[in-house]
Amino acid sequence: MAQVGSDLRHHAPSWLSVRAVVVLTGLTALAAVAFLALVVVPAGGDFAPTTWWQLALFFVIAVVSDVVYVPVRHADAWEELTFVEIVLIWGALLLVEPLELLAVALLGFLLAELLARRQAIKTVFNLASHAIASVGLLTTYLLLRGDSTMFGARSVLAMVLAALVFTGLNLLLLSFVLLAADDVPPREFLGEQWALSLGMALGSVGIATMGLAIEQNTPVLLPFAALPLLAMWYAYRASSSHAAARERSRWLIELGQAISSPAAIDTFVPQAADALRRVYGADDYAVVLAGGRRFGAGHDWAAVDLGDADAKRLEPGQMPRTWARGVAVRFEEQGGTGVLAVGAQIATMGALRTPWSRSWEISETEMPTLVALTSAVSSAMRVGQSLSALTAETAKLQAVVDNATDGICVVDARGNVLLWSPAAQAITGITDVAAPWPPILRSIIAVPADTVGHLLEFDRADEQTVTLHVTRVDVYGSAATSVITIRDMTRERRAERLKSDFIATISHELRTPITPIRGYADLLKRRWDRMSLEKRESVLDTIAERADHLARLVDDLLMAARADTETALRVDTATIDVVAVANDAAKAFPEVDGRLRIAETSPLLVTADRTRVMQIIGNLVGNALKYTPAGSPIDIAFRTVDEWVEVSVTDHGGGIAENEQEKVFERFYRIEDPLTMRTGGSGLGLHISRQLARAMGGDVTLNSSPGHGCTFVLRLRAEG
C-alpha cells in the first residue's frame, strides 16, 4: 500500500540511524519469510496448483500496481501510495502456494523499484517492509480462513483482517524510517494517516474480491473491475493534493512570519529562502545577492543572467551541480539585482548517482506567485538591510557615548533625561536619573542653554569634592533636546590650587634667604664703621651661605621642571657602594649628630648615579629631621631584595595618613597650610627624589601609618 520515498536529506539526524532501521527491517523480513515457510505453509494445507500464466499475470499486476503511485508529502519525505496488496489478496483467496505468491510479488516490486530508479537503500527498505507486511497478510489469512470457501463469510472476514494487518505493519515500519530520517514524530504521522490507510485497506479488499468474483464467473467483464480502482486512485490523488496544499500553507505562513520580522541578512535570507523552497516543494535553494554574497547551494553557481525576464527555468549547466531541475527568479535589492533559485536535487547515495524519481516542476501558473513572493522577500531584505545599517550606526554612536571621557546627558524639552552616559554616572556618582533628582543633577540640568564651561562644585557620595565644567547646547529640530556635556575638572582644579600654593610657597622660600642677603648688604654699607672685623666676617659668611641656599633652591626648581618633561633628567650611572654614599650624605647634617643612626653594613654595590643618590638620601633625611620632634631618632637601614638594594629612612614622627601617602610625591604638594607650615621647602623634594630614582631604574616609596612614623624606601638596582 505505501512505500517510503524520503530523500533523507534535510533533517536526517545521521545515516547510521536510517541504516539501522533498514537493516533491522531486512532482518525482520527474513525472519518473517522463514516463519511463513516453516510454520504457516505446512499448516495451510492444500494449495491450488498454479499455472505459469497465472504467475505471469500476478507479476505484471505487481509491477503495475507499484509503478502507479500517488505521492504524499510528509515534511521533506514523500510517501508513495500504491495498490500492491491487491496481488496478495487475489493470490491468497485463490490459495496460490504462499511462498510462490510472495516470490512473484516481491520480484514484481523489485522490477517496479528498478523502473522507478529509486535509491538502493529505499529499494531495500521497501522490499523488506513489503515482505514483512505480505507475510503478515498471508499468515493472518491462512490461519483464520479455516475450511471456508473462497467467498465464504469466514474467508472474507479473514481477508479484511489480513489487509488491516498488512496496512498496519506498513504504516508502523514507515513511521520508524520517517522518524529516523526526518524527525517526523510517529504519533503525528500515524494520526494523519490511519484513516486514509484504513480506507485504502478496505478498498483494496473490496476491489480484489470483486475482481476475483468477476474473473471466476464472467471473465469478459474483468476490465470493468478496473473502474473502482481508477476511482480510488483519483480519491488518493485528491487526498494527496490536499496534504500538499496543507504543507504549502504551513510554509507560506512561515514565510510570512519571516518577511514580517526581517532580521539581519545572514539570518533572514536563509530562513526566507528555505521557507520559499518548501512552499514549492523544492529540495534546495540558491541565492546570489547583487554584491556577490551567496546563500544556500549558490557556492558553485554563477547566477544566470535573466535579462528582462522575471523568472526562468534553468538549463543543465546553469544551476548548482547537485541540481536536476531549477527555476531562477530575479529580484531588486540595495545596489542591484539579485537572483534566487529553487530546484530539485539529483539524489545521491554514496558513490551511486541516480536522477531523482520525482518529476518536480513549477508550473506556469505558479510562476507569477513565485515572482511575487520573491519580491516580497527582497523588500523585507531591504528593510532588514536598512535596519542593520541603522543598528550599526546606532552602535557607533553608542560606542562614542559609552567611551567618551566627558559625561553626556541628553534632556528633552520637558526636562526628561533621555540619556545619561556611563562617564556621567562615573563623574557624578549618580546612576539612577529617575526623579527625585539629587541637587547636583538639578544644577546640571538647570544650566542655561548655550552655556560653555559653567563651573559646578559638589561633594560626591564618595566624599570627594568634585569640580564640574558643564556645557549645554540646545538642539532645535523636530524635537527640541539639550545636549549637556560634563567634564570632570577636579584634577585640573587641584593642579591649579597646587600651583598657586606653590607660588605662595616658593615666593616665601625665595624671599627668606634674600632677606638676610639684602639686609646685611645694606647694613654693611650703612654701618661698616661701627661693625667689628669679626662681625663683618660673620655677616659676609651668612650672606654667602644664604646665597648658596638660594642657588640650591633654584636648582631644585629647574630639576622639577625637567623631571616633568621626562627627557632631560640625566643620570650617569656607575657601580657605587650605597652604604658609603649614605654615610657621606649624613655628613651634611652635622648638627643632628646622634639623632641619625646608620646601620653598620658591609658594602652593597648598586648601579646608580652617586650625586643623585646623595641628593635623594639627603632629601629623605632632611625631611625626616624637619618633620619629627627634636631628639627623636632617624634610622637608615639597608637590605637586599631579589635584584634590588633598598635604603630605608625611618623616622618616629606622626606619620602620614593613607590618603596623603601618594600625594606627597606630587609636585608642589605640601601637607601643611603655607601660612603656618613648620618647615621651609618648596614641596619639590620628594617629587624630585622619586623622579631621579626612577630615572636610575629604581623608585622611592613610602610606608606609614599615622602615629607610627614614616619609612621612605629608596630602591636601586643591585650591581650584577
Added chain:
Amino acid sequence: MATILIVDDEPSVRALIRDTLELEDHDVIEAIDGPGALTALHEGDLPDCVVLDIMMPGMSGLDVLTQLRSEAATKEMPVILLTAMSDDATTWAGWSAGANVFLPKPFDPGALLDWIDRVLEGGGEMEPTL
C-alpha cells in the same frame, strides 16, 4: 633706647634684625616661634615694640598678633609685621588683626629702623597699601 622683641623662625633673619637693632643700641629679645613670643611677653618685662614674622610653624604671626590685641597689657603694643607673603589676602589679614606696620621681606634695615622710631614715638600708622 628701647627693648624690642624679635619673633622669626629663620635664624639668619633673626640675626639680621638683631644686628641691625643692636648697632643702634637697642636691646633685643628673641623668640623662635609664636608660643615662645607669648611666653617672653607674659614672663619678662614688656618690650617697647614687637617685630613679628607671619609664616611660622605651628602658630602663625597673625595668631600671635590677635592674642596680643586681646590682652590689656599688650593691646596698644606697637607691632611691625614682617612677611615674605605679600599678597593682598595676607596684607589685609595683617591689618585686620591690628598690625601697626606691614613690612614685606626682603626689607631695607634702614626702613625697619625708621618705622621702629616712628612707632616708638607714637607716630602715625602706615596706611595699608593694597
